[in-house]
Amino acid sequence: MKHIRLFEDFGSSNLTEEQLDWLDSVVSGIWDVDDKGEISVHGHVRCTGDSKLKKIPVQFKHVTGDFFIKNCSNLQSLKGCPQIVEGSFSCSACTSLLTLEGGPRQVDGYFECYLCTSLVSLKGAPLKVRCYFDCGHCDSLVSLEGSPEKVKYDFWCRNCRSLTTVRGVTLLDSNGDYYFDECPRIPQEELDLLERDKDIFLQWIQSDMKIGDFLHQKRGMIKGKEFGF
Numbered sequence: 001m002k003h004i005r006l007f008e009d010f011g012s013s014n015l016t017e018e019q020l021d022w023l024d025s026v027v028s029g030i031w032d033v034d035d036k037g038e039i040s041v042h043g044h045v046r047c048t049g050d051s052k053l054k055k056i057p058v059q060f061k062h063v064t065g066d067f068f069i070k071n072c073s074n075l076q077s078l079k080g081c082p083q084i085v086e087g088s089f090s091c092s093a094c095t096s097l098l099t100l101e102g103g104p105r106q107v108d109g110y111f112e113c114y115l116c117t118s119l120v121s122l123k124g125a126p127l128k129v130r131c132y133f134d135c136g137h138c139d140s141l142v143s144l145e146g147s148p149e150k151v152k153y154d155f156w157c158r159n160c161r162s163l164t165t166v167r168g169v170t171l172l173d174s175n176g177d178y179y180f181d182e183c184p185r186i187p188q189e190e191l192d193l194l195e196r197d198k199d200i201f202l203q204w205i206q207s208d209m210k211i212g213d214f215l216h217q218k219r220g221m222i223k224g225k226e227f228g229f
Contacts, residue, residue, distance in 0.1 A: 019058050029065065041065070044087065047072065056080030063087070066109065069094065078102035078124065085109070088131065091116065100124035100146075107131075111148070114138065114156070122146040122168075132156060133170065136179075144168035151176060158182055166190050171202060187211060 014037055015023075023031065029043010039058050044065035047053065053072045059080050060067070066087035069075065075094045079102035088109030091097065097116045101124030110131035113119060119138045123146035133148055134156040135141065141160045145168035155170055157163065159182040166186060169178065178194060180186060189211045194201045204214045 015058065022057050034061070041082075044068075066090075067104070088112075089126075092134075110134070132176075136160065154179065161185065166194070167205070169205060171205065189215065 015033065023039070026045050026047045027041055027043060028046065029041055031039055031041045031043070033039050037059060038061035040061045041063045043063075044067070045060070045063055046066065046068045047070070048068065049071045051073050054074050054076055056069065056075075056077075056079065060082035062084045063082045064086045066089070067082060067085045068088075068090045069078075069081075070090050071093040073093075073095050075091075076096050076098075078091060078097065078100060081103050083104055084106050085104045086108045088111070089104055089107045090112040091100075091103070092112045093115040095115070095117045097113075097119055099119070099121045100113060103124050104126050106128050107126045108130045110133070111126060111129045112134045114134045114136040115138070116135075117137070117139045119135070120140050120142055122135060122141070122144060125133075125146055125148050127149050129148050129151045131152060132154040133151045136156045136158040138160050140162055142162050142164065144157070144163070144166060147155075147168055147170045149170070151170045151172055153172075153176045155172060155176065156179045157169075158179055161182070161184060163183050164185045166178070166180060172178065180191060180194070193204060193211070193215070200218060204211065207214060209217070
């Protein structure tokens with residue numbers, strides 16, 4: 001379904017012709033603009049492969065469907081994204097992004113920022129993701145601090161080759177799993193603990209102890225075996 005816009009509203013919206021044309025090209029559904037100039041969409045927003053886009057040219061507020069701004073190699077900021085996305089969100093392969101600041105605070109589907117090869121921080125990630133979170137193949141990512149407070153299902157962090165610890169990762173519920181394949185700088189003790197006993201791994205994540213000290217304290221408790229010695 002193509003989007004619908006009400007022409008009598010344009011005078012108060014202060015949107016330029018360039019902004020209107022861009023909305024024409026990316027919105028599928030119905031959108032309106034409030035008196036602050038913020039756009040709400042009943043439908044989807046999809047912008048893919050726009051190498052000229054350096055910033056989102058309007059300020060979104062709420063999108064009931066998906067919000068995808070993918071493979072935009074020169075996009076430098078997520079400022080302008082909606083605060084609430086009822087569908088899924090993806091900024092994958094936006095290779096100039098350094099952080100997730102400006103992105104949505106709540107995503108009811110999945111959240112993807114994989115292949116953002118310049119991303120150094122997850123600061124700005126949503127507070128809640130009601131499906132999976134994928135920050136895989138982010139070659140410059142050095143910390144998981146700033147990851148969502150809650151992810152309902154899986155946390156994907158494959159091929160993050162600069163990552164040196166899993167500290168800061170989201171605490172998943174019992175249905176979720178972590179994936180840290182091909183992250184060679186993460187200490188093997190951390191990965192082994194995750195593989196052997198997820199519950200005790202989560203205890204360590206919530207502690208402020210070094211992994212070696214924690215394993216010494218938990219000696220003999222990890223699936224009935226001494227571990228880490």
